[in-house]
Amino acid sequence: KWSLETLPFLPEEFLYEVIPSAKNQYEIVSQLLNREDVDTIYVCTDSGREGEYIYRLVEQMSGVKDKGKQRKRVWIDSQTEEEILRGIREAKDLSEYDNLSDSAYLRAKEDYLMGINFSRLLTLKYGNTLANYLHERYTVISVGRVMTCVQGMVVRREREIREFVKTPFYRVFSSMEIEGTGIESEWKAVEGSQFYQSQKLYKDNGFLQKEDAGAFIAGLTGNTEFTENENGQSSQQTEGTQAVVEKIEKKKEQKKPPLLYNLAELQNDCSKFFKISPDETLRIVQELYEKKLVTYPRTDARVLSTAVSKEITKNIKGLQNIPGVRAYAEEIIENKSYQGLAKTRYVNDKQITDHYAIIPTGQGLGALRSLPELNRKIYQVIVRRFLSIFYPAAVYQKYAVEIEVKSEHFFAGFKVLKEAGYLKVAEIPKKKKDTAGESVGRTNRLEPGIDGNDAENPAREADGTDSSQPKVIDASHPEFIQMLEQLKKGMKVSLDDLQIKEGETSPPKRYSSGSMILAMENAGQLIEDEELRAQIKGSGIGTSATRAEILKKLVSIKYLSLNQKTQVITPSLLGEMVYEVVDHSIRQLLNPELTASWEKGLTYVAEGSITSDEYMEKLERFVAMRTVNVTRLNNQY
Numbered sequence: 066k067w068s069l070e071t072l073p074f075l076p077e078e079f080l081y082e083v084i085p086s087a088k089n090q091y092e093i094v095s096q097l098l099n100r101e102d103v104d105t106i107y108v109c110t111d112s113g114r115e116g117e118y119i120y121r122l123v124e125q126m127s128g129v130k131d132k133g134k135q136r137k138r139v140w141i142d143s144q145t146e147e148e149i150l151r152g153i154r155e156a157k158d159l160s161e162y163d164n165l166s167d168s169a170y171l172r173a174k175e176d177y178l179m180g181i182n183f184s185r186l187l188t189l190k191y192g193n194t195l196a197n198y199l200h201e202r203y204t205v206i207s208v209g210r211v212m213t214c215v216q217g218m219v220v221r222r223e224r225e226i227r228e229f230v231k232t233p234f235y236r237v238f239s240s241m242e243i244e245g246t247g248i249e250s251e252w253k254a255v256e257g258s259q260f261y262q263s264q265k266l267y268k269d270n271g272f273l274q275k276e277d278a279g280a281f282i283a284g285l286t287g288n289t290e291f292t293e294n295e296n297g298q299s300s301q302q303t304e305g306t307q308a309v310v311e312k313i314e315k316k317k318e319q320k321k322p323p324l325l326y327n328l329a330e331l332q333n334d335c336s337k338f339f340k341i342s343p344d345e346t347l348r349i350v351q352e353l354y355e356k357k358l359v360t361y362p363r364t365d366a367r368v369l370s371t372a373v374s375k376e377i378t379k380n381i382k383g384l385q386n387i388p389g390v391r392a393y394a395e396e397i398i399e400n401k402s403y404q405g406l407a408k409t410r411y412v413n414d415k416q417i418t419d420h421y422a423i424i425p426t427g428q429g430l431g432a433l434r435s436l437p438e439l440n441r442k443i444y445q446v447i448v449r450r451f452l453s454i455f456y457p458a459a460v461y462q463k464y465a466v467e468i469e470v471k472s473e474h475f476f477a478g479f480k481v482l483k484e485a486g487y488l489k490v491a492e493i494p495k496k497k498k499d500t501a502g503e504s505v506g507r508t509n510r511l512e513p514g515i516d517g518n519d520a521e522n523p524a525r526e527a528d529g530t531d532s533s534q535p536k537v538i539d540a541s542h543p544e545f546i547q548m549l550e551q552l553k554k555g556m557k558v559s560l561d562d563l564q565i566k567e568g569e570t571s572p573p574k575r576y577s578s579g580s581m582i583l584a585m586e587n588a589g590q591l592i593e594d595e596e597l598r599a600q601i602k603g604s605g606i607g608t609s610a611t612r613a614e615i616l617k618k619l620v621s622i623k624y625l626s627l628n629q630k631t632q633v634i635t636p637s638l639l640g641e642m643v644y645e646v647v648d649h650s651i652r653q654l655l656n657p658e659l660t661a662s663w664e665k666g667l668t669y670v671a672e673g674s675i676t677s678d679e680y681m682e683k684l685e686r687f688v689a690m691r692t693v694n695v696t697r698l699n700n701q702y
Contacts, residue, residue: 067185067189069189069696072182072189072692073182073689073692074178074185075178079174081122081125091126094123094127098127099127099128103134104135105134105137106129106134106136107137107138107139108139109139109141112140112419113418114169114172114671117166117169118166118170118173121169121170124136135158136159136160137159138156138157138158138159138161140152140155140156142370142418142419142421145373145376147372147375148370148372164670164672165671167670167671168668168670170677171670171677171684172667174681174684175210175663175684176211178684178685179208179209179210179654180208180210183651183654183688183692184206184207186692186696187208187651188204188206190695190696190698192204195639195643199638204639206646208643208654210654210659211607211615212615213655214588214606214657214660215615215619216619216624216625216636216643217644217647217654217655217656218576218581218584218588219625219635220636220644222573222576223635223636223641229570229571229572229573231569231570231571232273233568234267234271234567234570235272235274235275235277235568236252236272237251237272237278237281237282237564238252239308239470239560239563239564240564241308241468241559241560242558242559243558244547245544246545248548250466250477251475251477252281253269253270253474253475253476257472257474258472259284259472265277267570271568275565275567279565281473282563282565285303285471285473286306297567298565299564300562300565301562301563303561303563304560304561306559306560307470307558307559307560308469308475308559309469309470309556309557309558310467310556310558311554312465312466312554313466313553314463314465315463315464316462316463317460317461318460318461318462318463320459320488321410321458322458322486323450323453324368324422325411325450325451326367326423326424326447327366327423327609328350328363328365328609328610329365329582329586329612331350331362332346332347333582336580339439340629340630340632342617342627343578343579343617344616346443347362347363349439349440349443350443350447352436352440353436353447356429356432356436357428357429357432358425358426358429358432359423359425359426359444359447360421363609363610364419364420366416366417366418366421367422368410368412368421369406369411369412369422369424370412370421371407371412371414373421374406374407374411374412378398380426380427381394381397381398381403382394382398382427383425383426384427385398386430387433389445390449390452393456393490394452397455397456402455402456409454411454423447424451425451449490449491449492450491453491456487456490457484457486457487459488460482460484460486461480461481461482461537462481463479463480463535464481464535464549464552465477466478466479466549468558470560478535479535479536479537479538479549480536480537480538481537481538482538575634575635576633576634577631577634578616578632578634582616585605585606585607585612586609588657589605589661606657606660619640623637623639624636624640649700650695651691651695653691666683667680
């Protein structure tokens with residue numbers, strides 16, 4: 066029976082048992098370890114804290130530790146024959162990893178003690194209050210070091226959205242025709258403008274009042290009459306109003322192939338492309354791994370090891386048998402594009418802990434035909450990302466145009482894809498508004514870029530677009546590209562019209578299941594303390610193996626809701642109530658700083674800077690103090 070009198074629960078000894086579902090496999094391993102003719106054990110579990118923990122638990126339960134056998138640790142990050150032989154040859158005595166083992170045991174004890182103590186404590190203290198409000202018989206409050214932190218991120222984002230107050234603003238655009246081709250540019254209040262740093266503006270390109278935008282246009286043209294279209298946008302014909310090309314800048318821009326997939330990046334992309342949950346992505350990529358189609362999926366690394374890069378031709382040659390990518394694999398082999406891979410940013414031993422990035426093995430292709438369509442699509446995504454790194458960067462020609470009208474300045478930006486490079490392999494799904502074809506085909510007029518991100522640029526037009534990025538133009542508009550090439554400083558052009566377009570600021574986006582996984586991986590960015598932030602840099606909260614399961618649990622216990630069609634995550638009423646309980650009792654559980662501070666301590670244990678006893682003493686004191694503090698609170702309703 067749960068009782069406050071039994072808390073804090075801090076056992077002197079921790080007991081372990083074999084998971085029933087894994088008992089048969091455990092028995093096989095245990096018998097092998099205890100065979101009398103085996104005098105040396107090579108430990109080849111994952112090269113990291115959790116891999117170390119798995120072996121130590123098996124060793125502990127099988128009783129082999131006291132049998133006097135020699136135990137050696139094989140520490141490798143690749144499954145190539147060369148690397149495995151090196152690992153065996155250079156294997157160190159297992160005792161040299163005792164500090165790492167200690168930190169692994171402590172991590173498990175930490176999660177256990179926080180979960181069991183704080184869940185029981187908050188349930189006993191506040192469970193009845195929540196149950197009464199929700200008209201339930203009882204309510205269990207479940208909390209955990211990582212789980213509650215994730216819940217806090219979702220609830221805080223939802224409240225930011227609710228409390229967000231939209232700010233309408235009105236932007237001024239000019240339309241003109243140059244060399245028979247239409248172009249649209251946007252006014253900005255740069256230095257020299259009568260509205261430079263004016264309080265009447267939102268940022269530097271939008272009036273807070275439509276009347277001020279109209280007065281501004283009237284000042285340029287001497288005309289106060291406007292026409293309105295069906296969308297409520299005001300415009301004014303301006304034939305005869307002269308403008309001058311003040312500046313035209315041309316420069317090349319390279320876009321390199323992205324880094325390879327780790328599990329978090331793959332889960333995020335599959336959530337966007339296929340609208341599936343992270344645990345579904347993990348399930349599918351695990352199947353691909355078991356059929357030897359891809360490498361180990363539960364990885365945080367986005368690069369390869371030097372050892373793997375030396376044998377990468379095996380992977381590429383195997384892909385020559387796959388329709389759709391055969392030509393690319395053959396081209397890479399023929400051009401020997403794989404040479405020098407070890408010197409690129411896609412190979413870095415220092416960025417690999419347990420496993421390197423997810424890549425196709427080039428094997429198991431016989432199983433590919435029998436896979437469900439979704440599995441084949443995800444395999445293709447992994448294959449194309451892999452092949453991309455052997456292709457050159459995509460090259461764009463960027464154009465920045467500045468046009469002056471009576472000391473006021475209008476701007477337009479465009480970029481033309483000159484060399485596709487890796488993009489011809491990547492086959493990135495495009496958003497509808499990313500192509501120039503729509504606006505050109507319909508109106509023969511190109512507008513400034515629409516390729517923004519609400520999180521980075523919260524200002525957008527009423528139709529949901531923003532113009533912070535240059536417009537991408539494809540090669541199907543040679544007349545427009547030719548016009549841009551012929552633009553010269555001082556060239557005089559005639560304005561066709563000036564328009565007022567209404568926009569509004571937008572709230573931050575809700576997390577999707579995929580973006581939540583990435584947010585967990587990058588949770589260190591939410592920490593202000595530089596030292597703590599560095600502690601979970603590259604690892605975040607949770608692990609690649611557990612993040613999807615944590616999210617799934619929060620949905621299953623009804624703290625979060627997941628829209629299956631859009632994969633958007635929102636907190637439930639119960640989830641928000643539990644958030645309030647934690648926020649008013651053990652607030653640290655809601656923030657990534659807690660995980661970072663304990664990770665810092667675990668690192669010290671692994672390094673030998675502090676002992677297990679010192680860490681355990683600090684952990685027990687933390688749990689005991691928070692328990693006492695909550696029991697003394699008088700904030701139930």
